[in-house]
Amino acid sequence: MAAHTNNYPKLHNAMWPGVVGKGAPGAEPFIGLDTLLELTQNAEVDGVKFDGVDLWLADPHISIDSSKDDIKRVTDHIASYGLKVGSFVAPIWGGAGGGSAMGTKEERARFVEQVKKACKIGQWMREMGIRPTGGVRIDSSSGVGDWEKDPVGNTHKIAETFREAGKVAQDHGEYLFAEGEICWGGMQSWKKNVNLLEEVGMPGVVGYQADMAHSMLFTLGYNSEEDRLLPKDYDWKDRAALDAAYKKVADALRLWTYDFHVAQNDGTVFGSGDHEKTGRHVQATDPNGKLDIAKHAGYWLRDDAGALTKKIRHLSWDGCMFPNAVMTQQQTWNDVLGAMLKVRDAHGWVE
Template sequence: MANAFPKLHNAAWPGMVGKGGTEPGADPVISQDRMIELTANASVDGVTFDGIDLFLSLPHTDLDSTDDDLKKLAEKVGSKGLVIGSLVAPIWGGGGAFGTEEDRKNYLSALTKSCAIGKKLNDIGIRKYGIIRIDTANSPANFAKDPIENQKRNIATIKEAARIAESFGEKLAIEGEICWGGMHGWKSLLELLEGVGHPQTVGIQADMAHTLLFMLGYNAEEDALVPKGFNWEKDAFDKGYKALTDKLRPWVKDFHVAQNDATAFGSGSHDKTGRHCPVDDKNGKLDIPYHAGFWLRDNNKQHIDIKHMCWDGCMFPNSAMEQPETWNKILGAMNAVREKHGWN
């Protein structure tokens, strides 16, 4: 019998992240309606996407959406046979979690509005699982100017964010990505999580593309979990990847299936981070179903603190995203993960 969990979701934000820039050749934003349509149309051997995860920012979803706006959103998603899962809180635009008092106030205001939207979508019935995604919203370079004080500010801000989330019945997942100050290496990420001290509420979003660079020590050489001279030998790769996932798996609140060629890439205003590659990219380093199991299984037991997993195709060119075959291949890979590691 086919596994029912985790549910398979696509993400809407790849239609926005790195898009709409003013530089020559920049891809335009892909509308939320189009991202929903591309998601709903994908199908492989009778398997379809179960839902979509959303970015709470215009031109997709207004953070100040009215109740009527959210009802219309729910109707639009539901009419395609999909549900809504995780939501990305738009906490950028200032100094973030370790910025000024005004920066931190704005950060928490955006978080509060995001949690309120999550609860309303739950009440409508279109959302039954998922988290609110956050990060520190400031760069490793700025963090490095005063790492001890800045980490204290990160911890204080996200502790308050945890209390806000709990008041709405929400959970928070800090994006496991090297481009955010104070969590740019796995050691600093664990320091942040342990300092916040709300493990039932605050964890990580583990993205297979982004987290791979933690293992390599890309922004924190002292965190490398592979030997010097490492050249993707399978044994050394698996040993390093297991060490990384064993450290971070207990904190996973949200999981993204992805492929990575082990290079870093940024687009528009987005700092460099793990590159998302097509499922079948010839330079991809991950055996997707196999390496997903490092996250989803602990000593051969399912890690079931998630109800769904998502594909994140950020910074894919629009020419690829507009091709139905792109989404069919992604869906096929995600279903292979579920069949290998899922549950009923």
């Protein structure tokens, strides 16, 4: 049995892959929270288990309109699996009760209100002792095509909305991180994410969520050809070119990165159900995976000099839009845990 001495960052499994891209007409059904908690609890590699879970604050998992009593019941239930809670996904999209961050005054107000509800739940869970780390995930809740109609004006609106949401987060002792993906307007490239966060101007309060699979797609210029870093005829056998491009993305966004998803990507895009096409997540052991997970994670978890930043207190695995047949196999989560453990072995520390 290998010796795994590091105990930070903590290792979390994300619950939202049981919901994202599922439940819509023509899509696979939702996977219940209890099923995902059981699979997480049962995963084990060399005697190491998951420390916690990151949550989706939306039905059918946990309602964003939950009362404090509702949250106490959920908290006790999750604790019964021996798990802590970390980051949240706030349901800020129009179809989930929110609205576009660059939309009408009413839509933007609904966006901020959803963030407020999520922050309140976060505050309750901290008070209940189950949530030692983690903030709230957001995005622009806007499509790339709509954003392109007025790039400057729409980015300005998104930044204003994020600032208002950031003030709400501060009031509740929380912080926000926007997940840059090629499908979100104003956030579809590494440069656009930097520009947006600089315009928001709330370091320490509103930052970036780096997902290894999504951020790798930035190097290929999907939905933002002008920000492409690898040539159109790029040969995946040229590992040095990928390393250099991916490090440039991480260097630009690392300062703003407050949440981190370990993930694998095969260099393609994929959508499921009502979710727009974005970077495809593939299994940790997929032979077509383009990332060296442990190596490339270090681009985010270490600074330019190679020193650990220790900013990221827990790692999460994101398997969004995995087929249900894959997600309900215990081996999937053992493999995921094994990949995350390699990241912690390489870039973790002891407290």
